[in-house]
Amino acid sequence: MINVPSTVRIAIKSLTVNKMRSALTMLGIIIGVGAVITMLAVGTGARQRISEQISSIGSNLLIILPGSTTSGGVRMGSGTQPTLSLADAESILKECQSVAYAAPVHNGTAQVVYGSLNWSTAVVGTTPAMLEVRDWPVSAGRPFTDDDVKSATKTALLGQTVVSNLFGSDDPIGKIIRIKNIPFTVIGVLDTKGQSPQGQDQDDTIYIPVTTAQKKLFGSSFPGMVRTIMVKAKSPDVISDAERQIVQLLRQRHRIAAKQDDDFTVRNLTQIMQTAEQSTKVMTLLLGAIASVSLIVGGIGIMNIMLVSVTERTREIGIRMAVGAKTWDIRLQFLVEALTLSIIGGITGIIIGISGALILSAIAGWPTTVSVLSILTAFSFSGLVGIFFGFYPAYKASLLNPIDALRYE
Amino acid sequence: MALIEVQNVTKIYPLGDVPLVALDSISLSVENGEFISIMGPSGSGKSTFMNILGCLDKPTNGSYLLDGCDVSTLNRDELSEIRNSKIGFVFQGFNLLRRTSALENVELPLLYSGTPSTERRARASAALDTVGLAGREGHYSNQLSGGQQQRVAIARAIVNRAPIIFADEPTGNLDTKTSAEIMELFLQLNADSNITIILVTHEPDIAAYSKRIVRFLDGRIVSDEKAAQS
Numbered sequence: 001m002i003n004v005p006s007t008v009r010i011a012i013k014s015l016t017v018n019k020m021r022s023a024l025t026m027l028g029i030i031i032g033v034g035a036v037i038t039m040l041a042v043g044t045g046a047r048q049r050i051s052e053q054i055s056s057i058g059s060n061l062l063i064i065l066p067g068s069t070t071s072g073g074v075r076m077g078s079g080t081q082p083t084l085s086l087a088d089a090e091s092i093l094k095e096c097q098s099v100a101y102a103a104p105v106h107n108g109t110a111q112v113v114y115g116s117l118n119w120s121t122a123v124v125g126t127t128p129a130m131l132e133v134r135d136w137p138v139s140a141g142r143p144f145t146d147d148d149v150k151s152a153t154k155t156a157l158l159g160q161t162v163v164s165n166l167f168g169s170d171d172p173i174g175k176i177i178r179i180k181n182i183p184f185t186v187i188g189v190l191d192t193k194g195q196s197p198q199g200q201d202q203d204d205t206i207y208i209p210v211t212t213a214q215k216k217l218f219g220s221s222f223p224g225m226v227r228t229i230m231v232k233a234k235s236p237d238v239i240s241d242a243e244r245q246i247v248q249l250l251r252q253r254h255r256i257a258a259k260q261d262d263d264f265t266v267r268n269l270t271q272i273m274q275t276a277e278q279s280t281k282v283m284t285l286l287l288g289a290i291a292s293v294s295l296i297v298g299g300i301g302i303m304n305i306m307l308v309s310v311t312e313r314t315r316e317i318g319i320r321m322a323v324g325a326k327t328w329d330i331r332l333q334f335l336v337e338a339l340t341l342s343i344i345g346g347i348t349g350i351i352i353g354i355s356g357a358l359i360l361s362a363i364a365g366w367p368t369t370v371s372v373l374s375i376l377t378a379f380s381f382s383g384l385v386g387i388f389f390g391f392y393p394a395y396k397a398s399l400l401n402p403i404d405a406l407r408y409e
Numbered sequence: 410m411a412l413i414e415v416q417n418v419t420k421i422y423p424l425g426d427v428p429l430v431a432l433d434s435i436s437l438s439v440e441n442g443e444f445i446s447i448m449g450p451s452g453s454g455k456s457t458f459m460n461i462l463g464c465l466d467k468p469t470n471g472s473y474l475l476d477g478c479d480v481s482t483l484n485r486d487e488l489s490e491i492r493n494s495k496i497g498f499v500f501q502g503f504n505l506l507r508r509t510s511a512l513e514n515v516e517l518p519l520l521y522s523g524t525p526s527t528e529r530r531a532r533a534s535a536a537l538d539t540v541g542l543a544g545r546e547g548h549y550s551n552q553l554s555g556g557q558q559q560r561v562a563i564a565r566a567i568v569n570r571a572p573i574i575f576a577d578e579p580t581g582n583l584d585t586k587t588s589a590e591i592m593e594l595f596l597q598l599n600a601d602s603n604i605t606i607i608l609v610t611h612e613p614d615i616a617a618y619s620k621r622i623v624r625f626l627d628g629r630i631v632s633d634e635k636a637a638q639s
Binding site: 013017316319325329402406 | 460466485509522
């Protein structure tokens with residue numbers, strides 16, 4: 001009969017006899033588990049930051065840019081030819097089934113003045129749909145309405161950066177600001193959005209009705225044309241459907257023959273971000289894999305020490321066998337020793353790993369997220385390492401011949 | 410029926426071209442309560458014989474009935490069980506666990522027989538008391554003298570109420586006075602608890618404590634006689 005509590009006690013006792021050795025053996029596992037947890041935390045943190053950025057530019061987002069002009073054989077790049085109109089945006093919303101919102105954008109940079117302060121910012125002429133496309137609520141005041149667009153009112157929604165630069169701590173709602181010397185009434189303030197994936201300050205912007213932008217601010221030689229159209233698909237699954245429907249519709253509306261190229265470009269930002277997320281995922285796996293190698297090396301350390309221990313304690317094994325220890329009594333004793341080393345090492349490693357992640361966040365400013373799953377994985381992995389690398393020494397010990405073992409010097 | 414019944418036991422070690430015959434057809438029978446010395450020069454086969462009697466080794470040929478059970482057919486774990494319940498060992502080099510208290514050393518056989526811990530402690534204490542080491546339960550083996558260590562080993566041999574003690578040169582590492590004390594202890598255990606004692610020695614004055622002396626030479630028993638004084 002195997003007496004489990006006594007076996008555990010014997011194992012812990014013999015580990016405490018060689019404290020230094022036990023501690024050093026555990027160090028391998030501690031480093032391994034700690035590295036796995038820290039690396040996974042760094043990877044997961046990076047991934048979460050990217051997901052946050054994806055949702056900050058707006059989810060399920062498509063951007064339609066006008067096509068390029070060719071002048072004297074020189075192609076001018078996309079966006080140089082004004083081919084998109086307000087009517088295109090309206091028609092996309094009406095005709096394309098997979099599109100939830102479509103917002104035309106006519107923008108430019110302008111100097112904005114309030115009282116004695118002035119600030120240069122991106123002025124975006126658009127429709128109320130824009131706020132839906134960007135998932136960007138108004139934090140104070142009211143958003144502008146379709147009526148504002150229809151009658152080209154001089155109303156403005158300010159981003160937080162503009163508010164702090166022009167108004168400081170004053171309440172901007174209802175105040176009159178001047179954009180290119182034209183007075184606009186501030187009707188609302190946009191919520192804080194933070195950085196874009198490209199590092200731009202998204203809050204440094206002013207939203208005004210698109211019609212006002214076209215007629216009063218950034219007049220163009222092509223009336224009714226807009227710079228871009230931003231589209232939100234109904235769900236992530238139908239983004240490519242929406243893209244196809246838009247291309248089909250715009251080719252028809254722009255009367256493009258079958259063999260001609262599109263005079264516009266549809267960009268799928270979410271897809272780009274998803275690719276970035278995918279690559280971080282691969283990086284996380286890679287970091288985890290490298291860290292696992294150190295865990296395995298730690299396991300080999302345990303095996304090494306256990307083999308030494310079996311040789312050193314040959315006589316003890318002989319004595320135990322002589323007084324009646326069976327094969328599994330001996331095997332279990334050494335297995336429990338290996339397991340104890342790896343489990344205590346695992347727990348310490350978890351603590352070190354979590355602290356490592358916190359320290360990295362504090363010092364390097366990397367976002368880290370310690371997931372429960374990574375802790376459980378690292379811990380059970382260290383247990384498996386203990387059993388796996390502890391079994392051979394235990395097996396070897398149990399096969400000793402008691403007579404030879406008793407005579408061993 | 411005899412406690413130990415050995416019939417034509419042969420042990421052959423396959424050493425190179427010429428196999429080494431360590432035991433050549435030994436037959437011996439030991440009754441319950443005997444005190445036997447096995448004597449003989451080195452290489453005479455007495456240690457090999459002891460290992461087989463102690464269920465640490467198996468004979469190449471022949472049968473060995475221990476307490477009516479044929480142990481020559483048992484496997485490793487079954488032999489462990491027999492050693493645990495029927496046999497106590499006392500060695501020349503004491504063979505105690507280092508860095509382990511006297512009490513825990515004595516408890517060892519009980520650990521492997523699955524005795525509950527409170528009973529284990531009580532019986533180990535009682536066994537230490539029997540060998541005259543009451544009050545030394547907590548001493549580590551390296552804090553005890555040779556004679557005391559051997560007493561701990563004897564306590565370990567009797568703690569599981571084994572009917573037989575095999576003692577292999579138990580006084581080999583002890584001075585004359587301590588040797589005498591240890592032998593008196595064996596005599597006392599033999600007389601009071603009716604424990605069968607089988608002793609391997611090459612010292613005639615140690616063998617003189619026993620009631621029967623078996624002499625080995627070249628793997629055979631050359632004489633088997635009752636000792637003179639008892």
